[in-house]
Amino acid sequence: MSTRSISIALSMGLVIIVILAIALFLIPSPASAPGTDKTAQNESASIKVVPFSSDNVKVSAPLPGAEVDKNFEVIGEARGDWYFEGTFPVQVHDSANNRIGGGTAKSESDWMTTEFVPFSANISAENYSGPAILAFLKSNPSGLPENDDSVSIPIVIK
Numbered sequence: 489m490s491t492r493s494i495s496i497a498l499s500m501g502l503v504i505i506v507i508l509a510i511a512l513f514l515i516p517s518p519a520s521a522p523g524t525d526k527t528a529q530n531e532s533a534s535i536k537v538v539p540f541s542s543d544n545v546k547v548s549a550p551l552p553g554a555e556v557d558k559n560f561e562v563i564g565e566a567r568g569d570w571y572f573e574g575t576f577p578v579q580v581h582d583s584a585n586n587r588i589g590g591g592t593a594k595s596e597s598d599w600m601t602t603e604f605v606p607f608s609a610n611i612s613a614e615n616y617s618g619p620a621i622l623a624f625l626k627s628n629p630s631g632l633p634e635n636d637d638s639v640s641i642p643i644v645i646k
Contacts (some may be wrong), residue, residue: 516608527633544570545639546604552641558589562622566593570637580613580619580645588620589613598640606633617645 540547545563550556562578568578578590593609613620619642626637 533620542639542643544637547641550643555644555646557646558614559612562611565604565606568599568603570626571595571599571605572629574599576627577625578609578611579623579625580611581623582616582620588616613645620645
């Protein structure tokens, strides 16, 4: 084989490789055709709304940052020692920490435990709209400061 034949064969091979590489980048694969983007489907399927959770209170609704009406329901769980006679206070505060509303969380099962106990609360903040703080206060019938505890999440009142 002559040097010229080898050069032509290598040139032709190089041209074929370049054409195939261009085809791979320019021709869409079936996975990236409209409506079948598997990456986008997998990413959207893996996005999950996570409820708020602390060591003592878990809130499944409303989520932090959620917009709520002036009257809304809170659903979650709190440790049994947060309840007194099956209830604990929930307050709503404006950005200056003024109390603008609230309600009472009521246990939905036996609260005499250290485990999490489901609760619900109907909350009212009638004369306010804007950013607010939803505060869950541990029941403290003793009034002793060392027994106080609270957990707060931001919300927006419509």
